[in-house]
Amino acid sequence: MPPRARPMSPEDRRTSLVDVTLRLLREHGREVTTRQIAEAAGIAEGTIFRVFATKDELVEAAISRAFEPGALVERIREIEAELPLEDRLVRLVGVLQQRYRATFYLMRRVGMLRPPDHDGELARSARAEIHALMVGLIGPDAGRLTVDPDDFCHRLRLLTFAGSHPQISDGHLLSPEQVVGTVLHGLSKEGR
Known part of the structure; x- marks a missing residue:
């Protein structure tokens, strides 16, 4: 006992x-x-x-x-604003990838095809808060981009999501540096 x-x-x-x-x-x-x-x-x-x-x-x-955004939000807020843009983004993608991979794994283990309440008000609110934090990380570097920060963050999140999912990426997961390099240098005015 x-x-x-x-x-x-x-x-x-x-x-x-x-x-x-x-x-x-x-x-x-x-x-x-x-x-x-x-x-x-x-x-x-x-x-x-x-x-x-x-x-x-x-x-x-x-x-x-598992789908509550609390820890994710806090980890994004901890990214130092004084870091160079590319370093901030690499840290952001690393945080997102950890969350995505843990979520994908849990979903497979419990037989889920989509998150619970994906289209509900709380889920939409959480996504909006996370997106706003991502946009905030761009900060004064927004002028370096050929697209507005909202669009940039949308693309960054999509590539991070796809590059973190074992089936979507055909088992070729992308590192945070690969995701950021693809999006940042593909959309920056300076190019490579």
């Missing part, structure tokens, strides 16, 4: 279980059991059902968490 878990508020327990379940979904997919979740969380299996009605409810909460 596992040691007794420390007391938690229902909300803290819920958050902890979602985090544990998300980690296990990446390993086991939807076949993860409540027993595995309980063991990983250090709780009795019945404790899960004090905060979630069903295993499916817990799994859906974990999948939803």
Whole structure:
């Protein structure tokens, strides 16, 4: 019998279980059991059902968490504005690629074809916030581009997405430097 878990508020327990379940979904997919979740969380299996009605409810909460933009937004905000434009963009693409690859992997493991609520208001709002942060990273270097920063960021995001997806890229994933070099030098006034 596992040691007794420390007391938690229902909300803290819920958050902890979602985090544990998300980690296990990446390993086991939807076949993860409540027993595995309980063991990983250090709780009795019945404790899960004090905060979630069903295993499916817990799994859906974990999948939803994976698509929340919080950590991605924070990582983009951490990119130093004083870096040269190409360095800022390489860091941005690296952050986006980590997110995309983790998302693609999770989606394959749980059998998803598209993110949950992809067309919902929260998803649109998150995409808009991320796009605005990307545009903000261009900053005073916008004059170097032959397209406006909105269009540049759209193209950068599309190439990053395609170059990070194993099937779309036919297994030839692009590095952040390759993505940025293609978009920046292909659209800069100076060229190469």
